Structure formats: structure tokens, C-alpha cells
Amino acid sequence: MNKLMIGRYLPGDSLVHKMDPRGKIVLVFYFIWLVFFADNVWSYLTVGLFTLLAVLLTRIKLIYFWRGIQPAIFLILFTVLIQVFFTRGGQVYWAWGPFALSSAGVVNAWFIFFRLVIIIAMSTLLTLTTSPLDISGALSSLMTPLKWVHVPVDIIALMLSIALRFVPTLMDETVRIMNAQRARGVDFGSGSLAQQIKAIVPILIPLFVSAMHHAEDLDDAMTARGYRTDAPRTAFRVIQWHQRDTLSVVAFAALTAVVFLVRMP
Amino acid sequence: MTEEAPIITMENVTVRYAEQEQPALDGISLTIPAHSWTALIGHNGSGKSTLIKALDGLVTIDGGTMTVAGLTVNEENIWQIRRRLGVVFQNPENQFVGATVADDVAFGLENAQVPRPAMVDRVAAALEQVGMTAYAEREPAHLSGGQKQRVAIAGILALAPDIIALDEATSMLDPEGRASVLRTIRTLKAQENLTILSVTHDLEEAAAADHVIVIDNGHLVASGTPPEIFAQGAALIDMGLSVPFTEQLKTDLEAGGITLPAGYLNEEEMAAQLWKLYSTM
Amino acid sequence: MEIVLDHVSFTYQAGTPFAGDGLKDVSVTIPDGSYTAIIGQTGSGKSTLLQHLNALLKPTQGTVRIGDRVITPQTSNKNLKPLRAKVGLVFQFAENQLFEETVEKDVAFGPKNFGVPAAEAMERAHHALTLVGIGPEYYQHSPFDLSGGQMRRVAIAGVLAMTPELLILDEPTAGLDPKGRKELMTLFEQLHQEQGIGIVLVTHQMEDVANYAEHVLVMAGGQVIKQGSPAAIFADPDWLHAHHLGLPQAARFARLVQAQGLPLPAPLPLTEKALAHALLPLLHPGKGQSDE
Ligand SMILES: Nc1ncnc2c1ncn2[C@@H]1O[C@H](COP(=O)(O)OP(=O)(O)O)[C@@H](O)[C@H]1O
Ligand SMILES: Nc1ncnc2c1ncn2[C@@H]1O[C@H](COP(=O)(O)OP(=O)(O)O)[C@@H](O)[C@H]1O
Ligand SMILES: [Mg+2]
Ligand SMILES: [Mg+2]
Numbered sequence: 001m002n003k004l005m006i007g008r009y010l011p012g013d014s015l016v017h018k019m020d021p022r023g024k025i026v027l028v029f030y031f032i033w034l035v036f037f038a039d040n041v042w043s044y045l046t047v048g049l050f051t052l053l054a055v056l057l058t059r060i061k062l063i064y065f066w067r068g069i070q071p072a073i074f075l076i077l078f079t080v081l082i083q084v085f086f087t088r089g090g091q092v093y094w095a096w097g098p099f100a101l102s103s104a105g106v107v108n109a110w111f112i113f114f115r116l117v118i119i120i121a122m123s124t125l126l127t128l129t130t131s132p133l134d135i136s137g138a139l140s141s142l143m144t145p146l147k148w149v150h151v152p153v154d155i156i157a158l159m160l161s162i163a164l165r166f167v168p169t170l171m172d173e174t175v176r177i178m179n180a181q182r183a184r185g186v187d188f189g190s191g192s193l194a195q196q197i198k199a200i201v202p203i204l205i206p207l208f209v210s211a212m213h214h215a216e217d218l219d220d221a222m223t224a225r226g227y228r229t230d231a232p233r234t235a236f237r238v239i240q241w242h243q244r245d246t247l248s249v250v251a252f253a254a255l256t257a258v259v260f261l262v263r264m265p
Numbered sequence: 266m267t268e269e270a271p272i273i274t275m276e277n278v279t280v281r282y283a284e285q286e287q288p289a290l291d292g293i294s295l296t297i298p299a300h301s302w303t304a305l306i307g308h309n310g311s312g313k314s315t316l317i318k319a320l321d322g323l324v325t326i327d328g329g330t331m332t333v334a335g336l337t338v339n340e341e342n343i344w345q346i347r348r349r350l351g352v353v354f355q356n357p358e359n360q361f362v363g364a365t366v367a368d369d370v371a372f373g374l375e376n377a378q379v380p381r382p383a384m385v386d387r388v389a390a391a392l393e394q395v396g397m398t399a400y401a402e403r404e405p406a407h408l409s410g411g412q413k414q415r416v417a418i419a420g421i422l423a424l425a426p427d428i429i430a431l432d433e434a435t436s437m438l439d440p441e442g443r444a445s446v447l448r449t450i451r452t453l454k455a456q457e458n459l460t461i462l463s464v465t466h467d468l469e470e471a472a473a474a475d476h477v478i479v480i481d482n483g484h485l486v487a488s489g490t491p492p493e494i495f496a497q498g499a500a501l502i503d504m505g506l507s508v509p510f511t512e513q514l515k516t517d518l519e520a521g522g523i524t525l526p527a528g529y530l531n532e533e534e535m536a537a538q539l540w541k542l543y544s545t546m
Numbered sequence: 547m548e549i550v551l552d553h554v555s556f557t558y559q560a561g562t563p564f565a566g567d568g569l570k571d572v573s574v575t576i577p578d579g580s581y582t583a584i585i586g587q588t589g590s591g592k593s594t595l596l597q598h599l600n601a602l603l604k605p606t607q608g609t610v611r612i613g614d615r616v617i618t619p620q621t622s623n624k625n626l627k628p629l630r631a632k633v634g635l636v637f638q639f640a641e642n643q644l645f646e647e648t649v650e651k652d653v654a655f656g657p658k659n660f661g662v663p664a665a666e667a668m669e670r671a672h673h674a675l676t677l678v679g680i681g682p683e684y685y686q687h688s689p690f691d692l693s694g695g696q697m698r699r700v701a702i703a704g705v706l707a708m709t710p711e712l713l714i715l716d717e718p719t720a721g722l723d724p725k726g727r728k729e730l731m732t733l734f735e736q737l738h739q740e741q742g743i744g745i746v747l748v749t750h751q752m753e754d755v756a757n758y759a760e761h762v763l764v765m766a767g768g769q770v771i772k773q774g775s776p777a778a779i780f781a782d783p784d785w786l787h788a789h790h791l792g793l794p795q796a797a798r799f800a801r802l803v804q805a806q807g808l809p810l811p812a813p814l815p816l817t818e819k820a821l822a823h824a825l826l827p828l829l830h831p832g833k834g835q836s837d838e
Contacts, residue, residue, distance in 0.1 A: 161363075165361070226373050228376070234384065238381065
């Protein structure tokens with residue numbers, strides 16, 4: 001139905017898949033931050049090769065990474081063009097009003113281009129190799145310190161996990177309701193804006209009603225199984241830190257060292 | 266069958282929902298013997314789900330008293346009762362709380378504050394008992410309705426209850442899913458010495474029960490063994506229920522001038538009677 | 547209106563790692579005005595097939611001919627609406643599609659979408675509601691205040707109000723009590739007999755197949771693996787068993803009686819009435835054989 005690959009998880013058992021999701025999330029964000037320190041060919045080459053290595057380690061076909069980058073391609077080109085024409089420096093080949101084509105502009109544009117591609121590839125890597133469940137679990141775990149300021153972290157974590165678990169259910173239901181209304185003569189995606197908005201009502205109301213039913217039943221089912229918000233619970237799912245996670249931290253530390261060594265003085 | 270001490274009792278229980286003219290349960294009194302299989306039948310809207318929910322403290326009663334596993338159903342005991350009485354609801358989708366099969370089975374254990382090492386063992390054991398071990402890491406979107414219901418049963422088993430109540434737990438399943446869930450429950454009942462209270466429209470299931478309770482518009486109208494209940498043929502139809510196949514056949518054969526013994530016959534008994542009639546002619 | 551599927555295959559989410567087969571090379575004909583039952587395990591492709599009958603899904607390979615319209619993988623989504631009025635599709639748990647403020651408005655929604663003037667649409671709605679046994683006292687109720695069985699019937703009325711030539715029903719009695727089931731099955735039989743509406747019924751109740759269907763399609767793994775009259779389909783219990791399907795209760799009981807030694811004549815009775823009819827001559831004094 002849709003070929004968008006952002007936010008889709010592809011199960012696998014590569015080293016990257018098996019990483020502690022907390023470590024993975026933190027390291028990916030750290031990496032994105034680190035990329036902004038690259039400022040010459042050597043430092044870009046370093047982060048670029050590192051990204052390529054990480055991508056290869058996932059053992060996921062490159063086409064899926066490409067599909068992650070694809071939707072952002074216009075944004076990338078736009079940013080690159082702005083860089084090309086608004087940066088002045090080095091040799092100026094051509095100038096007109098505020099626009100200019102200069103050697104610094106071209107170099108900068110290349111850097112920006114690489115930076116964006118690397119960042120998107122790395123974020124795609126995170127979502128391709130980490131299930132939503134692990135991401136939510138990791139976020140909850142990372143939020144734990146907030147308990148000290150009385151944020152109900154456990155309840156938020158359970159809510160998040162139930163919400164994720166019902167996404168496929170509600171998506172199926174939406175498709176079914178849309179088809180049922182189509183069978184009653186509704187045309188989705190045609191007619192004026194007003195008509196299209198009107199066509200949404202017969203989807204939204206049944207979807208809302210059904211979500212309410214899910215919620216009521218779920219409430220009973222959870223209570224029947226002893227769930228109460230006023231009592232502590234133990235946790236079945238624990239995220240485990242392995243040696244490979246320590247190793248990956250070391251790898252990132254090494255990367256940081258290299259990037260800062262090869263940076264322009 | 267020897268009559269055991271009751272494990273569930275209801276005494277004059279009434280439930281009235283807000284904004285409803287008729288009470289959903291109207292002075293129901295009943296007892297359910299321990300280790301029995303009791304089928305609860307009645308047309309849609311007759312109050313079956315309300316009865317189950319009342320026992321589990323999910324709706325508050327407006328009158329009467331109830332006991333479950335020797336405990337009076339009240340605010341103080343309710344969390345203990347919920348560990349003695351597990352409920353499998355109708356819609357497989359709406360009782361799957363966990364993100365994966367194993368997480369879902371663990372849900373009740375987490376609530377009961379079972380320490381993690383013990384929890385891991387109990388989840389594994391419960392999944393083994395319902396034959397879902399291979400699916401431990403699956404997400405609910407990739408399970409059939411029957412598999413989800415078996416996971417729900419595992420979640421209850423993990424808490425080692427005395428009673429399992431099934432509220433039309435197989436009505437949204439296909440015949441294979443239904444058969445697999447019923448098979449699972451039968452085996453478990455024997456292994457764990459459980460009491461089963463099953464709301465069902467499936468007459469074959471009811472015919473195999475020890476007891477049948479019929480409710481109609483919030484009233485208990487009949488209670489007895491399957492032969493006692495199914496011998497009432499026409500009265501059941503008037504209540505919006507149907508009669509077992511053998512009763513229908515009997516009615517038609519009698520209309521055709523054949524005399525069969527009075528009382529309800531199950532399929533084997535009926536076949537044997539027909540053979541007897543045929544061979545003695 | 548005849549519907550012909552010619553080598554139809556359908557793949558869900560084609561071109562993604564989540565692609566899955568819905569239908570595989572299905573060629574079948576739904577004859578004009580017939581009562582066809584489709585049986586098969588969950589996931590065998592029954593609902594996918596149904597959605598091809600009113601062009602909600604287009605084949606990824608092959609063609610579907612609905613009356614004189616031919617649907618191919620290239621057919622555009624425009625102008626399919628007239629088809630949907632002629633082929634009414636009632637989804638599983640159809641009560642989930644209700645959304646209007648009142649029962650009558652919800653039922654009139656379909657005809658209005660097909661350009662029927664408001665007054666006539668309302669008239670058709672009332673007629674359809676009468677057919678399904680919902681009285682005028684309910685017309686102004688919110689559909690959400692009705693019981694589950696009533697909601698189901700209102701949803702079916704919503705499709706009937708489009709006056710389809712063919713009515714497609716995806717497990718229409720699932721979750722209802724015996725009385726509700728019986729009432730709906732009787733309604734469909736009436737529509738078929740009295741108004742000549744063609745019926746395609748997906749069901750797990752073999753009794754319904756035996757009682758009402760003229761033609762049966764058996765599906766497994768996205769394919770139609772057998773088709774024929776109910777008598778032909780139920781003639782081979784071992785084959786059915788191998789495909790996780792059962793016999794109607796009457797046929798099962800007939801086999802039990804035969805195993806006891808009663809010489810029930812072939813073919814196997816499929817309904818309770820047929821069984822009683824076959825048994826009576828054997829049990830009446832004077833007609834049975836006494837030497838055994
Ligand atoms: N939450 C509720 N609020 C109001 N009325 C309800 C509620 N649940 C059930 N009822 C009503 O109570 C009666 C009994 O319902 P229920 O116990 O669900 O019956 P059954 O399970 O036998 O189909 C019905 O008339 C129903 O409409
Ligand atoms: N929206 C969907 N996306 C992907 N696969 C689907 C979708 N709907 C159905 N399928 C798959 O197609 C096959 C046939 O499904 P379906 O037609 O619903 O079967 P049935 O109605 O016989 O239960 C199944 O394997 C099912 O998993
Ligand atoms: Mg109920
Ligand atoms: Mg289906």
C-alpha cells in the first residue's frame with residue numbers, strides 16, 4: 001500500500017539489530033551531533049565511512065536506506081542550492097545581486113549534502129533495525145530519572161506500549177471502514193475540498209466509536225488481570241546491556257577522536 | 266457426579282445500569298459447584314456478560330451478595346478474587362495488552378508483583394500449557410483470533426486461578442480456532458482441577474457441560490443438567506435460543522409417527538435408539 | 547448480473563518486504579442470480595475475493611468481468627461507482643460502518659451517494675428497514691442506541707437501500723445469537739427467492755451452506771480448490787477434513803447412524819429435514835428389512 005520506508009522496522013539479527021536500544025538511540029543522536037563538527041574532506045570521509053560501515057553491518061539491502069532518503073531529496077537539493085548560491089569565498093566564478101557561485105560555495109554545498117545524507121541514513125538505520133516496542137522501551141528507560149520529579153514514567157510507558165500495539169489494529173480498521181463506505185458509494189480523494197472533508201466524517205465517527213469500544217473492553221480486561229494504577233508493578237521486559245554495546249561506545253569514542261584529529265586546526 | 270461445595274454463589278443479585286429501565290440482572294441466585302463445567306446460555310442482551318463482570322467486580326451490584334472461592338465479593342477482597350477468577354472475554358483483540366505474546370502473559374504477573382526470575386519461568390510454563398511457546402516473541406498483529414485467545418488463557422493460568430470464566434470466548438473464532446480453544450480449556454480443566462464457567466451459544470459445548478444455567482432478561486429461568494435443560498425444547502426457542510440437533514430431529518421424527526423415549530438424547534444415544542427401532546422391526 | 551474472474555491474482559502491499567498473497571490465479575464464475583457460498587479457513591482469501599466482486603480491489607494480474615464492465619490491473623479508480631450500487635457488499639461486523647445521527651439517515655446514506663434524490667432515498671431507506679425487520683419506531687433513534695443484532699440489521703439495510711442486483715455477505719451472522727442468525731439467514735433466503743437477488747455468502751456454518759446455497763466455492767491458500775453443488779462438496783468428508791472443514795450436523799449424524807448399521811440410502815442427507823425424511827421409511831413398521 002505504501003512504499004515509504006521511514007519509520008518501518010525490518011526484523012533481523014545483525015549486530016546492529018541486537019544492540020541495546022537505549023545505547024543505539026543515544027549513540028545515533030550523539031553521532032548526528034558529531035557530524036556537525038566535520039569541516040573538511042578528511043573528517044567527512046571519516047564519518048561517511050563510519051556510516052557506510054554501520055549500514056553494511058545491518059545486513060539490510062541498500063535500497064531500503066535509499067527509500068529512507070528519497071522523501072527528503074527535495075529538501076536536500078534545496079538546501080544544497082541555497083548553499084551554492086549564497087556562500088561567497090575563495091574564487092568567485094559568477095555573481096549577480098545577492099547570488100554568487102564561488103569555490104567556497106561549491107565545497108560547502110558538497111559538505112551540506114554529505115551531512116544531510118549521513119544524518120538521514122543514520123536515522124533510517126535506527127528505525128529500520130529497532131522495533132517500535134524497543135524504541136518505546138528504551139525511551140521509558142531513559143526517562144526513568146524523571147520519576148524523581150514525580151513524572152508517572154511507568155504509566156506513560158504502558159500507555160505508549162499499548163498505543164503502539166493498537167496501531168496495526170486501528171490501521172486495519174480504518175481500511176475496513178473506508179472500504180465499507182466506498183461500497184456505499186463514497187468517493188475518497190475526488191471532488192472539491194468541502195466534499196472531501198465531508199467524506200471523512202463517515203470514517204472518523206466509526207473509527208472513534210470503535211476506538212472507544214477497544215478502550216472500554218481493554219479497561220475491563222486490564223482490571224480483571226489485576227492492573228491498578230495505585231500499586232507498584234514488577235517488570236517482565238528488561239533491556240540488557242551487553243559487551244557489544246560497550247564495544248560500540250568504544251567505537252564511537254574512537255570515531256570522535258579521529259574526527260577531532262583530522263579537523264582543520 | 267458427586268456434588269462438590271459451591272465455589273461461586275450469588276444471592277439475589279441485582280445490577281441496574283444508569284439510564285436503563287430494566288435491570289440487567291434482576292434478583293439472580295445461583296451456586297456453581299467447584300471443579301464443574303457450567304454453561305451459561307441466554308440470548309444476546311440477557312445479562313450474561315453483566316453476570317460475569319459482577320463476579321469479577323467490574324460492575325457494581327445494586328443488591329444481593331456474592332462469594333467467589335470462599336471470599337465475599339467486596340472492595341476489600343476484590344483484588345484477591347481477581348487472582349482466583351480469570352476471565353477470557355469475547356473479543357480477542359481487546360484483551361491483548363502486551364506488545365508481544367510473552368509480555369501479554371506476563372501482564373498479570375507484573376500486576377501481582379511477581380519477581381522477574383519467577384515471572385520468566387511462569388510465563389514459559391503457561392505458554393507451554395496452551396501450546397504457544399513457539400510464538401513467545403510474536404506481536405498480536407501476527408496471530409489468529411484463536412491464538413490470541415490461547416494467549417489470554419495463558420495469561421490467566423500464569424496466576425494459578427481456581428476458576429476460569431469464558432464470556433463467549435470462542436464466538437469470534439472460526440471453527441478451528443474454536444475447537445483449539447475448547448480443547449485447551451478441557452485439558453487444563455483436568456490438569457489444574459479448574460472450575461469453568463462458560464457463556465456460550467454453542468449447544469454442543471453446552472451439551473457437554475455438567476450444568477447448564479439459562480438466563481433471560483436478567484432472570485434465571487432454568488438450571489440443571491443438559492438433559493434436564495434440553496428436554497424443554499420449545500421453551501428454549503421461545504427465549505431466542507435454539508435446541509440441540511437431536512431434539513430437532515426427534516421432533517420431526519415424532520411428527521412422522523415414530524415414538525422415541527422421552528427426555529433429551531445426545532447424538533450417540535439417539536443413534537443407538539434409531540438402530541434399536543430399526544433392528545427390532 | 548454474472549461475474550467472471552479470469553486468472554485473477556492479488557498481492558497485498560506489492561513491492562514491499564511486507565507483500566503477501568491474497569489470491570493466486572483464481573478463475574471462477576458467479577452465475578447471474580445464484581446463491582453461492584464461499585467456505586475456507588481464516589486467511590484463505592475469502593474476503594479478498596469478495597472485494598474483487600465490486601471492484602474495491604483490482605486484480606494485480608488477470609481480469610474481473612462484472613456484468614459488462616471489465617476490470618483489469620490498469621483500470622482507473624474513476625467511474626467504478628455504478629458497479630458498487632449493483633453489487634452490494636456487506637462487510638464482516640457491518641455495524642462498525644454506522645455513523646449517522648439517526649437510523650433512517652444512515653440507511654439513506656448509500657442511495658444518496660448514488661445520486662438518488664433525498665425524498666426517494668428516504669423512502670428506499672424505510673423500505674429496506676422494513677425488509678430487515680426494523681420498525682418505524684426506530685427510524686429516529688441513534689444507531690448507537692440499538693442492540694448489536696439491530697445495528698447489524700440496520701447496516702444490512704444500508705446496503706439493501708442501494709437496491710443491488712447482487713448481495714455479497716462476509717460472515718453476516720458472526721457473533722449473533724441463534725435467533726438473530728436464523729432471522730438473518732431467512733431474510734437473505736427471502737431476498738433471493740422473492741426478489742431474485744443473487745447472494746454470495748461467506749460462512750463457517752456448514753448448515754447454512756447445506757440449507758441455502760446452490761453453488762459452493764472452497765478456498766485455501768488464496769486459491770479456489772474445489773467448487774460444485776453442496777451435495778458434491780459434502781460427498782467427500784475425508785477431503786473436507788484434510789482441508790480443516792467439517793460436514794453439516796445432519797450429515798455428520800447420518801454417518802454416525804450409518805456406522806451403527808442403518809442402511810441410509812445415498813446421497814448423504816445434508817439437512818435435518820432431509821435426514822428425517824430419509825430415516826422415516828426405515829423406521830416405519832413394515833417398510834424396514836427384518837433380516838440383517
Ligand atoms: N455498560 C452498559 N451500560 C448500559 N447498559 C448496558 C451496559 N452493558 C450492558 N448493558 C445492557 O444490559 C443488558 C445486558 O447486557 P449483557 O450483560 O451484555 O448481555 P449479554 O452478555 O447476555 O449479551 C443489555 O440490555 C445491555 O444493553
Ligand atoms: N490488508 C492486508 N495487508 C496484507 N495482507 C493481507 C491484508 N488483508 C489480508 N491479507 C492477507 O491475505 C490473505 C487472505 O486474507 P483474507 O482474504 O482476509 O482471508 P479470509 O477472509 O479467508 O479470512 C491472508 O493471508 C491475509 O493475511
Ligand atoms: Mg455478552
Ligand atoms: Mg475474512
